[in-house]
Amino acid sequence: MSRIFDVAVIGGGPAGLAAAVSASENGASVALIERESRLGGILKQCVHDGFGLIRFGQKLAGPEYAERYIELLKNTKTEVFLTTFVTAVKKADFGFSIAIVNKEGISHIDTKTIVLATGCRERTSKQVLIQGTRPSGVFTAGVAQNFVNLLGKMPTKKCVILGSGDIGLIMARRLTLEGAEVEGVYEVKPTPSGLTRNIHQCLFDFNIPLHLSTTVTRVFGEDRLNTVEVAQVDEKMKVVEGTERIIECDALILSVGLIPENEIAETLDVKINNATKGAECDQTYMTSVDGIFSAGNALNVFDLVDYVSESAQSAGASAADYQGTKREYIEIERGKGLLSFVPTRLDILGKLDKVILFFRAARDMDKAKLILKINGEIKLEKKFSYLRPPEMQRLELDLQNYGLDGSSKVLLTLEEGWN
Numbered sequence: 001m002s003r004i005f006d007v008a009v010i011g012g013g014p015a016g017l018a019a020a021v022s023a024s025e026n027g028a029s030v031a032l033i034e035r036e037s038r039l040g041g042i043l044k045q046c047v048h049d050g051f052g053l054i055r056f057g058q059k060l061a062g063p064e065y066a067e068r069y070i071e072l073l074k075n076t077k078t079e080v081f082l083t084t085f086v087t088a089v090k091k092a093d094f095g096f097s098i099a100i101v102n103k104e105g106i107s108h109i110d111t112k113t114i115v116l117a118t119g120c121r122e123r124t125s126k127q128v129l130i131q132g133t134r135p136s137g138v139f140t141a142g143v144a145q146n147f148v149n150l151l152g153k154m155p156t157k158k159c160v161i162l163g164s165g166d167i168g169l170i171m172a173r174r175l176t177l178e179g180a181e182v183e184g185v186y187e188v189k190p191t192p193s194g195l196t197r198n199i200h201q202c203l204f205d206f207n208i209p210l211h212l213s214t215t216v217t218r219v220f221g222e223d224r225l226n227t228v229e230v231a232q233v234d235e236k237m238k239v240v241e242g243t244e245r246i247i248e249c250d251a252l253i254l255s256v257g258l259i260p261e262n263e264i265a266e267t268l269d270v271k272i273n274n275a276t277k278g279a280e281c282d283q284t285y286m287t288s289v290d291g292i293f294s295a296g297n298a299l300n301v302f303d304l305v306d307y308v309s310e311s312a313q314s315a316g317a318s319a320a321d322y323q324g325t326k327r328e329y330i331e332i333e334r335g336k337g338l339l340s341f342v343p344t345r346l347d348i349l350g351k352l353d354k355v356i357l358f359f360r361a362a363r364d365m366d367k368a369k370l371i372l373k374i375n376g377e378i379k380l381e382k383k384f385s386y387l388r389p390p391e392m393q394r395l396e397l398d399l400q401n402y403g404l405d406g407s408s409k410v411l412l413t414l415e416e417g418w419n
């Protein structure tokens with residue numbers, strides 16, 4: 001009979017690394033499967049610093065942060081499968097059978113549980129509907145980052161960046177440092193999508209203009225992009241006529257959002273949350289399918305890699321502990337003021353004393369208050385001086401003394417204004 005792992009982790013980025021280390025440290029036999037030839041995920045191409053302040057109390061570059069976990073992994077008995085692509089997962093009597101493809105051909109890894117740590121993917125030009133021709137020179141910010149930081153190639157001499165997500169902001173600075181001209185960053189919303197510190201350190205410190213409530217409406221060029229048209233939008237996101245402007249450039253770089261990568265989860269009928277676009281999960285990071293856990297950006301697009309590792313460490317430990325014992329769920333309802341949060345459900349038969357809640361506000365709020373109601377009664381209030389949607393918040397909640405049962409209604413809301 002073939003070997004059955006206790007835990008198989010799919011994805012060898014920071015989430016997969018932390019999940020594998022933690023599952024192993026909790027006594028499980030672990031397989032870590034990564035489609036690329038090196039571990040580290042997206043961190044391999046993030047050469048700037050700022051990673052690890054919470055986890056290691058140090059400002060590390062992306063590859064340095066990944067290396068810390070790769071070293072920890074070496075101290076475990078985790079079996080690592082590199083250049084190995086997971087193509088399908090099927091339920092089996094013992095748990096799950098994972099179909100993999102690598103240089104040896106097609107085979108299977110059998111496991112009792114799975115941690116999905118497949119990261120996220122970038123929205124492309126197809127998803128933001130820009131009109132015009134279809135020239136080369138339209139890149140996502142992550143692709144441009146890969147060109148510059150891993151391949152040593154410059155994708156542009158003069159570009160426009162659409163979207164003020166963090167990767168776009170970081171690339172605005174990176175391309176400027178490498179000698180390109182970044183004409184400006186254009187954001188359709190009235191507020192930036194990236195972290196405030198990135199707006200200052202990547203744009204304002206380099207005199208790169210940020211144009212809010214403005215978007216790219218058209219691209220021009222035959223083989224290669226040579227011009228884009230930008231225009232202001234009103235509060236309904238409709239183009240304000242007469243504000244159109246033509247900019248000559250050779251590239252349009254898109255930083256218009258990340259979507260959790262959940263193709264494998266969907267084939268297993270894992271329920272996907274509308275707000276996070278990741279799996280519905282409980283406080284142990286188990287999804288709606290018994291034995292399948294989710295962590296990192298596959299679960300929820302985190303702003304800090306430190307939180308990616310924290311969620312994955314818990315998911316790995318939970319997968320190692322998994323015994324198939326009975327669970328009973330209640331959903332957490334998303335009230336006004338909240339964009340998204342995890343966990344989205346609670347197993348009321350499980351541990352409720354240290355529930356880690358990650359959440360984002362739906363809009364900029366000053367003097368905000370997070371309110372937790374159970375059956376209509378306020379049980380917990382937490383004040384924040386300000387909240388911004390790009391900045392994820394982390395809170396530890398003790399929910400064990402609220403007498404939660406299967407009929408409890410749990411509601412989270414954010415309100416503005418306190419004295």
Ligand SMILES: Cc1cc2nc3c(=O)[nH]c(=O)nc-3n(C[C@H](O)[C@H](O)[C@H](O)COP(=O)(O)OP(=O)(O)OC[C@H]3O[C@@H](n4cnc5c(N)ncnc54)[C@H](O)[C@@H]3O)c2cc1C
Nearest residue numbers: 011012013014015034035041042086118119142296297305
């Ligand atoms: C393009 C891009 C650039 C980013 N740049 C920054 C930045 O500059 N600064 C910052 O703070 N954050 C950045 N981030 C956010 C960053 O993704 C997270 O902080 C962190 O890397 C997420 O970790 P993860 O392990 O969840 O995902 P990832 O790092 O994306 O790792 C997922 C891993 O899963 C593997 N995988 C996926 N599907 C399969 C499969 N079917 N079979 C086998 N393996 C699979 C992938 O190859 C990858 O190695 C960036 C994200 C993206 C998408």
